[in-house]
Amino acid sequence: MMAEDPVQERHRDTPEELAERRAAVRALAREWLDAGRYRPGCDAWLRGHDPDFTRELAKRGWIGITWPRHLGGAYRSHAARLVITEELLRAGAPVAAHWIADRQIGPAILSYGTPKLQQEFLPGIAAGELTFCLGMSEPEAGSDLAAVRTAATRVPGGWRISGRKIWTSHAHESSHAYVLARSERTERKHEGLTEFIVDMRSDGVSVSPIVDLAGRHHFNEMVFDEVFVDDDRVIGTVGEGWSQVTAQLAYERGGPERVLSTYPLLAALVEATRPAAAKRPDGAAAREVGTLVARLAALRRMCWEVARAMDEGRAPVREAAVLKYLGTQFERDVIEAGRQVLDRPPRLAGGGDDEGDEAARLLGEAVLAAPGFSIRGGTSEILLTIIARGETRR
Ligand SMILES: Cc1cc2nc3c(=O)[nH]c(=O)nc-3n(C[C@H](O)[C@H](O)[C@H](O)COP(=O)(O)OP(=O)(O)OC[C@H]3O[C@@H](n4cnc5c(N)ncnc54)[C@H](O)[C@@H]3O)c2cc1C
Incomplete structure (x- = not known):
């Protein structure tokens, strides 16, 4: 399970520390609002995509705050993260650029990724440099997520991924995608699924916009055409994607x-x-x-x-x-x-x-x-x- 920091215990924030952090986030949100850095929005955690804003928060250590220090975090409690997220949501601040990685991809990599994968991604997410979109849903696999058909085929040194994902928020603005794919055909659909990290600059990845009813573009369709993914970019155990993603969905919801x-x-x-x-x-x-x-x-x-x-x-x-x-x-x-x-x-x-x-x-x-x-x-x-x-x- 979760990677332990080799030298630190997770810090249990006291009520005073939580109140202090809340006041700091609230004050900063107010200051940036007064300076015209953002306009408060409803649903800004999904629609307010502002990488500069994300990097500013990262400089203060407010992304990946629960992760171990050697992986870019501060090894604070989830209560400390909640204080930050509550205040940013309250302000209606544009936090979409890091939201998915901070909320669920980072924790998934921390829970199941190899030390190499953790080192490769977590400090970059915490610095606001690496951003993720979520490649779960497909045209025939939304509620029934275990029905995903995007296929991962073994090749020397890694995998070739082919398939189609839909409703992917901010795929056009993310550096990486989390992709749930079928690595084995079995009788039971919950078996044979594997989680991958795909670099959005890889050959064979194409992204096209899906415009929503307000005429805005935040959704996309992603098509993977024989995209090579290194073995090192598998999250956790091959074939165990279903139990891993179930835990991730708790973070999402x-x-x-x-x-x-x-x-x-x-x-x-x-x-x-x-x-x-x-x-x-x-x-x-x-x-x-x-x-x-x-x-x-x-x-x-x-x-x-x-x-x-x-x-x-x-x-x-x-x-x-x-x-x-x-x-x-x-x-x-x-x-x-x-x-x-x-x-x-x-x-x-x-x-x-x-x-x-x-x-x-x-x-x-x-x-x-x-x-x-x-x-x-x-x-x-x-x-x-x-x-x-x-x-x-x-
Ligand atoms: C704003 C927004 C952002 C999104 N962003 C992403 C993203 O970034 N990445 C991603 O992968 N996906 C994303 N999605 C997709 C979302 O997760 C799916 O739309 C959702 O899981 C539903 O799947 P579906 O659209 O295929 O609907 P369906 O599964 O086809 O469901 C249609 C209807 O049937 C009902 N239904 C289906 N199965 C059952 C059942 N067994 N019992 C009872 N009722 C059932 C559903 O409740 C629903 O009312 C996003 C969606 C929205 C609206």
């Missing part, structure tokens, strides 16, 4: 981004319903927003439980599924409240008419992102299945 994608909008609603701010104080609207704030408090507690489980070395598969299921419902309810409380149409950024009405702009962003909330990272139906299985096996 169990973070505060499943709750806080619409936080900048919620904050705007809180402002709009303050008695001093409202033109005509509306008790019903204030109650609705207050209920959302209370629900957020409960969901944040769940995020802390997930972080605690990770600090104990567990991959909290069921807890993460519960968090994502409830979190994405919450995010949608924030949007519904936005429609009612703001009582004006959502506005689209870049449309030329969004200046001066930040709340309506945030509502516009959230409305456009919302269809993906309960789909990405596993649909709600799939999460319910995981939760139900977890309950019946107790």
Whole structure:
């Protein structure tokens, strides 16, 4: 399992240390906002891709903070990481460039990669230099991820990968791709899968855009045509990809981004319903927003439980599924409240008419992102299945 630092014990952050770090991240986000370095966005962890911003965070040691020191980290707790991610999400800061690598690819390499692979990738991710996209989904393999057909064939010194991945966020802007591929044909589809790291500059890799309903390009289709991948770029054990990726999905689903994608909008609603701010104080609207704030408090507690489980070395598969299921419902309810409380149409950024009405702009962003909330990272139906299985096996 996880690589231990040869000389250091993982640091257990005290409440005072966590509060100090939270204040530092909050202050920096405020400073950069005031300096015009970013505009707060809903869903900015997926759509706000800004490599310079990522490198600035990396300089402060805020990427890969839980990883051992000899691999570019600070060997801090997952609670310390949660403090950082919560504050950046709260600010609506553009963190997409490092999000996937920091959240799940780094931990996957740490859990299963050889020391050589760890040394090759983790310091670069922590420095904000290496960025990853996630090559899991295929046209006939989304919810049923074990049905992937991208094939990895053994050749001298490595593998040749051929196949097609779809809905790959930021593939056109990433230095590397994580790729789940079938390395062996067996009767049981959960067997014979292997995880690879593919350099996006390799011969045979092509990326084409898939434009979303807002006309924006963050999705892609990736095609691999006999792409050579060195043996050293296998993550973990050949054929054990399914059990490895299941643990990775807990990291993917169990973070505060499943709750806080619409936080900048919620904050705007809180402002709009303050008695001093409202033109005509509306008790019903204030109650609705207050209920959302209370629900957020409960969901944040769940995020802390997930972080605690990770600090104990567990991959909290069921807890993460519960968090994502409830979190994405919450995010949608924030949007519904936005429609009612703001009582004006959502506005689209870049449309030329969004200046001066930040709340309506945030509502516009959230409305456009919302269809993906309960789909990405596993649909709600799939999460319910995981939760139900977890309950019946107790
Ligand atoms: C914003 C966004 C970003 C994404 N980024 C990435 C990325 O970077 N990399 C990547 O690999 N993928 C990415 N995806 C893809 C995402 O993981 C898949 O869309 C998702 O897993 C669903 O797969 P599918 O689209 O094939 O839908 P399907 O699996 O075809 O599902 C269609 C519908 O059928 C339901 N369904 C399917 N099977 C069952 C079942 N057994 N029981 C009950 N209901 C079922 C589903 O819940 C859903 O409602 C992204 C998706 C979105 C929306």
